[in-house]
Amino acid sequence: MKNKQQYGRVNRRRFLGQASCSAIGSASLLSSLINLRLTGSLAAADTDDGEDYKALVCVFLAGGNDSFNMLTPVDASQGYPEYLAARGDVALPQTDFTPIGDTLPSPDGRTLGLNVEMPELKALFDLGKASFINNVGTLVEPVTKLGIQNQSASLPLGLYSHSDQQLHWQSGLPTNRSPLNGWGARLADLLDDLNGESQVSMNVSLAGTNLFQSGGSSSVLSRSASNIPEIRQWNRWVYRHKRAAQESILDAQYQNAFERSFATSKKAAIAASAEYRAALESQNPIITEFNTSNALARQLKAVAETISARGLLSKRRQTFFVELGGWDHHNGLDDHPAMLGQVSEAVGQFYQAMVDLELENQVTLFTASDFGRTLTPNGNGTDHAWGGNQFVVGGCVDGGKFFGDYPSLDLGNDLDTGRGRFIPTTSVDEYIADLALWMGVSATNVRDLVLPNLSNFHDVVEGGAPLGFMKMDG
Amino acid sequence: MRIFGVVALLLIFGFIFRSRIAWPTSGGGGVITEPETATQSAEESKGVRFLGENPFTLEYGKSNGDIRRDLEALRDVVTNCQSLIKNFDAFHLPGNPEIVRFLQGANPENLAWIPEEHSLIKRDIGLLDRNGNPVFFHRLSGLQIEYRSAGADGKHWTDDDVIVR
Amino acid sequence: MKVLTVVVALLAFPSVLFGVIDFNGNGVSEIWELQYKGTVADDFDSDKDGSSNLAEGIAGTDPRDPESVLALEHPVLDGPEVRFSWAAEAGKSYRLERWDPAANGWSEAASILPLSISAIQTVTLDRLDGGVFRLVSADVDMDGDGLSAWEEILIGTSDESAAGVDGSGEGDFVTALRALESEEGVVLSNGTQLDRRLPSEKEAARFLLKASFGPTDESIEEVVSMGLTGWIDNQATIPTTRLQTSIARNALPINSSRGRDGWWRSANVAPDQLRQRMAYALSQILGVNFKGGSVIGDNYLIQARYYDIFTTGAFGSYRDALEKVTYNPAMGFYLSHLNNRKSDDPVSPTRFPDENFAREIMQLFTIGLWELNLDGSRKLDQEGNFIPTYGNQTITEMAKVFTGMSHSTTNNGRAATSFYDVARGNDYLYDMKVWDEEHETGPKSIVNGVQLDGSQTGEEEVQAALDALLEHPSLPPFLSRLLIQRFTSSNPSAAYLARVSRVWLDDSTGESADLGEVIKAILLDPEVLSAGGHQYHGKVREPIIRYASLARAFNLVSGSGKYSTNQPLLNDDFGQFPMLSPSVFNFYLPDFAPEGEFRMAGMVSPELQLASLSQLLRSDSQFAASVEESGVSGSFDLTKELTLVDEPSALVERVDLLMTGGRLKADTKLMILNAVQSEVTDLEKVRTAIYLVSQSMECIVLN
16 A cells, blocks of 8 residues: 655755665766767667758647647547547537548547647648657556556656656656756767767757756757847947957967866857857748747747758757647636647648758657646636647658557546546657657667666567657658 | 532533644644544544644634635645655645545555545545635646635636635 | 085975965065065065075075075085085975986985074085085975965964964964954064055955955955955954845845845845855855745745855854754755654664755765865775765664654744644744654664664754764865855865865864854965966856846946846846755756866866856846846946046956956956947946956956
């Protein structure tokens, strides 16, 4: 009956010099990464010699997307009635969904539909460039309803809470209260050797500091959709005299090592900013239209522009982080379909931009979110839940398919921990593993460094990609 | 004689009255030798240890309070629970009613802050505010919870909501 | 057989490591320069005795008197021996060296320790071969207190012990400096009367960069008139500005940033600046994150109560501060020893006491991971390995000590009757107590080899654990280093660190270490007071301190009299804000070393951990915006600066003095001057000067 987890807040801290008993220390992952890079012993797959370029784009839907109103059973015999019964006031009419994909394999037999506000995503799915990963969520280990009821299951810390779940999605370290680095950072550290000399980081965030890209040695260039980071007024005419003085301050010789080091770092920061700006400005503007009143589209446009400039930035691997908030629909789902529409439009325009750049096979976009939401309403809206549905878009995606297991929506089933909060049948680790392998990380490094929790679900070294939604030869 | 009888009655009533109030002893809410209510002895028989009177039992829903004070009492009791059960964030606690059950003793320590029976607690719904509407436990992080009452209009997420963090 | 002699007075490199009062960093003691005021220690030879003034300064001879000079008399050949003699100055050490043609260098023939009185010194050697000999004179610091033997003799302290004979707990260096700065001046043991030596404006400003949140005209004037020692003494007499008081004076709306705004006010205007700096430093070592969203985060009263442990205790004993921190519920909440229960079963427990606080009180608050020598170097065992200060078992045992700690009040201030009593918000303002009902009984083997036999109460055991920590020999060097890193230097030399460590141990009152003496030893040390130094001298200033210096130097005044700061923005721009350290490990690690030369040299720079691309660009932009008064709450008083626009170099000099202590290099000054003169309006000229100086390396780095 007792919860077996080690008592106390052991995980609040980093593990500096002493081994900790049970939990995985994120600092030890980093030091392993550093060791690997220094000894040059990255596995072959991490440092391929091809001319290829690959980029990952994380679209984070902050707040918990109610994804059972995004992708929904629409067959009249079983799926839709179950949905309607479970969702009550927040159920959408059947006509609000467009049937999509094949019927789910027997004995399931249901048909799914995509919210009608997402025509662009539907088109990509039909084209074979997008797929869904269903009922995916944070897990420490596979879990059953019984295990939860008798409190014997090991659960991700802070389950059902926003910030903890966001951290777990971005770090892959669900037993860690204060993870120091994200899986994107760990992945970037393994792949940055493929990139050429540049002051500009391979990781670009359009949404500020995020754990996904943080904590590695390859740094993050953080910018807004409309501005790149630079010193206030640096390029303005009114600043020119100050700029001249600043530049000579930074170019001066310094006896003192601190002065020297700071000057060097600041100079590099300015150079990075300048290099980035120059690369963007000298690249031909992308021709694809983006709806600039769509906040997500604005961010993805900046991503597309940066990808377009990858050559000038000497990049063969890049990661991007964009975010759209407002998904915490406790108060009602009235604006949810429109938000889904916003995502669909932005993703569609982004994919088109990749096509226009002839890079659609080299860029993969994936969604992530804190959690799914309760099937049952709370009155107006829906509350925090667990497993949810995500999608991936890209030319290398094995598109037009459903991965994972779309759960039965009948309340009280074996996955339902209450109110239609489903135990995920696919872990975040399995979802991410496919992406990491596609980016070129070796299976061994995926297992040991990028996703230390993956082994609780899948032997990636023996078994390859857990889900297989990426076409590796693409 | 009559006066003596009245005084005797008063004394007897006084004793009964006193024994109904749980004066905390210096040993804290340990195994209670004098069960104050039937429900609390029922808890004891399940092995649940009621920790003694606390802001929730003393104030929640009581006549001289208000919703804000109710939620603050709730918050402080949950905070106390989190400091005694230090891996609170490792449990399966989506919100109301699970957190309430946890506080009623459904935890590995068998500690209880909230009695099994309470006029504002409904099985399967959980804790209600003093207007009879369910309290919403909005989990922000592993430990941080935002407690929301629908307020006077009985509807959540309207301007008259009472919110306590 | 030829015996040639040469005389050289060599500067031991670098002189600061040898310990000498040397403000201008030329290797010659200040005491010598004061004795012979009017004679500059340079290559000129005033008394034409063949020895330059600089050489005489190093040798300790009189540059005005040709009879006083370091010289070898003719060697006297006497049978198989040869005798060398010279006039030795008291307190100087000498080496007689012989040129070794085979090795193509000088080799030591004899070394002579200092005499306590000046006298003729004679050395006899085997005559065997002739050769070229030379005499080298150098300073020694036998007791490692920062004063050379030569100086100690003149001032009257002893080179055999670092601490003063007066039992003040002050190191000899401070005693000597105090003597030099005393109102009546000082009479040296050789009868010479020295006039009072007060700091220059530049020295004062440089000192204030370290000892306050930034120099102002007023504070520079204070230091110049009181002396460094006088100023520090005076600081201790100023009534404490508690954070609670600043918050109240600000009278800003009640919200969770009230506490941080109070901090900003204190940094700006509190007169007890040294105390405020010390409090801030302690808050980084004994860190609690008060970010919003928890019972402690949203309550500024709780923040102030915690932080005021450091304002009130800044010059007191560290044990007191540590004890108050241990019993404070904000810390109890943060490191989870609040409501820490004993094991559930003494024989076969399944639930164990929480170890968080037990670990951090050792690793971060007192002794660190490795046993240290007094000079900060790690001790080695027989095989040459580092020695851990404690193991996992000790943590478990210490965790047992910190059980049973819970609120002492309930219901907003009434006495609690049980460990389990639920606290309301204000109960966090009262110290915790140890409740024996949840205190782990039984014997415990805690840190530093201390055994608790289990017969004591919980309170007694907590006290015993604190005593054990304070008595641990690694504590003085561990904490000294952390404090030095907050004030003067990221990489203190072993000698500097040892000097400060000794002050912890030297307390003659028998009580535990006195932080007032420690801060004096940190700020008044030869390594700190000498200009220049080796390339890893000094440190990068904390951005928030640099920002506060800007506000202070130019009198940032808010119209309403309230000091508030846009803390979330500053936290993003600078990567730090007081009481918001992202983890118990503070804003930066004490051992952070940026890639490149620092790592290769084994040097550290914690503050460079805050130099990400984003922070580098944003902090510059924040200074730029603030100088233009956009986004800063209040306006600068630039009256004095505006009067200097017609003499732009005077303007730049003034700004330089206030912001770097006058350290701007000539080239940088010129660049800044050009930019200033290119601006059109007076206000723009002044702002340009301030902004560019604020971004100069000399302002960013403390040296």
